[in-house]
Amino acid sequence: MIYITRREVFNAAHRVYNKEWSDEKNFKVYGKCANPSWHGHNYTLFVTIKGNIRSDIGYVADLKAVSTLIRDRIIEKVDHKNINLEVDFMSSRIPSTENIAIAIWEELEAPIRKLGAELHCVKLEETENNFVEYYGA
Numbered sequence: 001m002i003y004i005t006r007r008e009v010f011n012a013a014h015r016v017y018n019k020e021w022s023d024e025k026n027f028k029v030y031g032k033c034a035n036p037s038w039h040g041h042n043y044t045l046f047v048t049i050k051g052n053i054r055s056d057i058g059y060v061a062d063l064k065a066v067s068t069l070i071r072d073r074i075i076e077k078v079d080h081k082n083i084n085l086e087v088d089f090m091s092s093r094i095p096s097t098e099n100i101a102i103a104i105w106e107e108l109e110a111p112i113r114k115l116g117a118e119l120h121c122v123k124l125e126e127t128e129n130n131f132v133e134y135y136g137a
Contacts (some may be wrong), residue, residue, distance in 0.1 A: 005048040010079040013040040014095040046123040061117040073107045097126045101134040
């Protein structure tokens with residue numbers, strides 16, 4: 001079993017808040033991340049896949065195909081977008097880094113399998129000090 005990782009970057013805005021709560025409660029729970037005027041991040045996404053090296057091609061999966069998949073299914077949808085308002089796979093979730101990572105996993109898991117590999121981890125860096133790693137349910 002071998003693990004390979006593809007790195008991608010994107011910029012996006014969001015507001016972390018619960019629609020059911022008052023602004024006061026949202027600010028108490030989420031602080032400045034609940035700003036009604038949004039805020040943004042320069043995200044770094046790491047997608048790690050795993051599998052056995054295929055003897056016919058010499059690798060687990062074509063990283064160019066993996067990159068194209070990530071760009072088509074994720075980056076094109078989130079880059080320079082408002083995650084709360086413009087990203088279809090986030091429409092029913094509070095856009096915390098944790099929920100974004102889970103949603104990215106859900107968008108990529110089946111297509112990665114079609115490439116002959118298995119999704120191992122989605123790591124999403126929100127800032128240089130904060131990141132999430134998700135390994136599936």
